[in-house]
Amino acid sequence: MAINSTSNSASTETVLDMSLWSGRTDPEPNSERWHQKIQPLSETAAPGCVLLGFESDAGVARNQGRKGAAQGPKALRKALAPLAWHRTGPAYDAGNVRCDGDALEMAQQALADQLSALLKAEHFPIVLGGGHEMAYGSWQGLAQHLADKGEKAPRIGIINFDAHFDLRDPTHVRSSGTPFAQIADDCAQRGWPFRYACLGVSRAANTLALFNRATQLGVMVREDRDFQPAHLECIQRDLERFMVRCDHIYLTIDLDVLPVGEAPGVSAPAARGVSLALIEPLIETIRDSGKLRLADLAELNPAHDIDNRSARAAARLVFQLALDI
Numbered sequence: 001m002a003i004n005s006t007s008n009s010a011s012t013e014t015v016l017d018m019s020l021w022s023g024r025t026d027p028e029p030n031s032e033r034w035h036q037k038i039q040p041l042s043e044t045a046a047p048g049c050v051l052l053g054f055e056s057d058a059g060v061a062r063n064q065g066r067k068g069a070a071q072g073p074k075a076l077r078k079a080l081a082p083l084a085w086h087r088t089g090p091a092y093d094a095g096n097v098r099c100d101g102d103a104l105e106m107a108q109q110a111l112a113d114q115l116s117a118l119l120k121a122e123h124f125p126i127v128l129g130g131g132h133e134m135a136y137g138s139w140q141g142l143a144q145h146l147a148d149k150g151e152k153a154p155r156i157g158i159i160n161f162d163a164h165f166d167l168r169d170p171t172h173v174r175s176s177g178t179p180f181a182q183i184a185d186d187c188a189q190r191g192w193p194f195r196y197a198c199l200g201v202s203r204a205a206n207t208l209a210l211f212n213r214a215t216q217l218g219v220m221v222r223e224d225r226d227f228q229p230a231h232l233e234c235i236q237r238d239l240e241r242f243m244v245r246c247d248h249i250y251l252t253i254d255l256d257v258l259p260v261g262e263a264p265g266v267s268a269p270a271a272r273g274v275s276l277a278l279i280e281p282l283i284e285t286i287r288d289s290g291k292l293r294l295a296d297l298a299e300l301n302p303a304h305d306i307d308n309r310s311a312r313a314a315a316r317l318v319f320q321l322a323l324d325i
């Protein structure tokens with residue numbers, strides 16, 4: 001069902017399909033699952049957690065990657081639908097922003113417009129990707145909202161769990177490999193600080209040029225090999241120190257940070273990666289910081305998934321992020 005067409009483009013539209021929300025129902029009381037509780041978003045909805053899909057792999061295609069992430073939002077909803085409901089507040093589905101063909105910049109703007117409206121209505125948006133080009137639209141949505149509220153130089157902390165920096169030079173091509181470089185440029189133009197933590201980076205999968213750019217931009221970097229159970233407390237403390245210097249947090253999770261065995265369904269799987277078991281406590285710290293405004297999950301590619309492993313991992317992360325008790 002088409003619920004809205006953006007006025008500036010015939011090729012980008014928002015579609016909502018509630019039929020994806022199905023699964024088992026149990027007869028006992030207190031046995032609800034997500035598919036029984038989630039509601040279509042309405043304009044008068046009380047503040048809650050809002051899922052918004054970003055149906056795009058245009059950025060992955062531009063980045064010479066394996067296409068298929070456009071089907072990610074659908075697979076993620078299907079994996080989340082049967083999970084147990086443990087929230088106290090409401091959750092809504094706002095449908096998908098769909099990028100047709102290569103109309104990526106229009107889709108990113110449409111995503112930003114929807115997110116800034118959701119943030120204004122005091123919702124907590126979780127964007128379901130979609131290639132990591134989504135991050136530029138996500139950040140723009142938060143930036144638009146904070147600028148509309150009159151914040152002069154908001155200290156937005158970006159926390160990205162990713163095997164890649166995604167700091168490629170955007171003057172060549174804007175893609176799934178460039179969103180954080182685009183955001184850094186935007187921050188410089190606005191006179192806003194750029195605060196970026198990239199956690200789970202694979203040295204083997206990022207060139208020297210990217211490491212150098214990360215250093216120039218003052219990025220907090222923790223490599224995949226830094227994530228060991230004995231070091232987790234230390235990373236947690238570093239992350240807390242990073243968040244103290246921020247007013248608002250935008251959390252973005254690229255599923256290719258997980259080992260290929262846990263997330264085979266991505267464009268660029270990680271031979272080593274960082275296990276979900278190590279990431280989850282950090283996600284909980286970020287969720288409970290009181291500063292988390294917006295989250296997204298990128299790069300789910302069902303075409304390369306095995307028995308929905310990656311979709312299940314992504315759904316588990318959404319489940320954790322949405323916990324409000």
Ligand SMILES: N=CN[C@@H](CCC(=O)O)C(=O)O
Nearest residue numbers: 063065132164166176177268
């Ligand atoms: N968002 C993905 N970014 C990676 C992809 C790497 C690859 O395709 O091997 C990057 O551009 O570095």
Ligand SMILES: [Mn+2]
Nearest residue numbers: 163164254256
């Ligand atoms: Mn990545």
Ligand SMILES: [Mn+2]
Nearest residue numbers: 132162166254
């Ligand atoms: Mn990425």
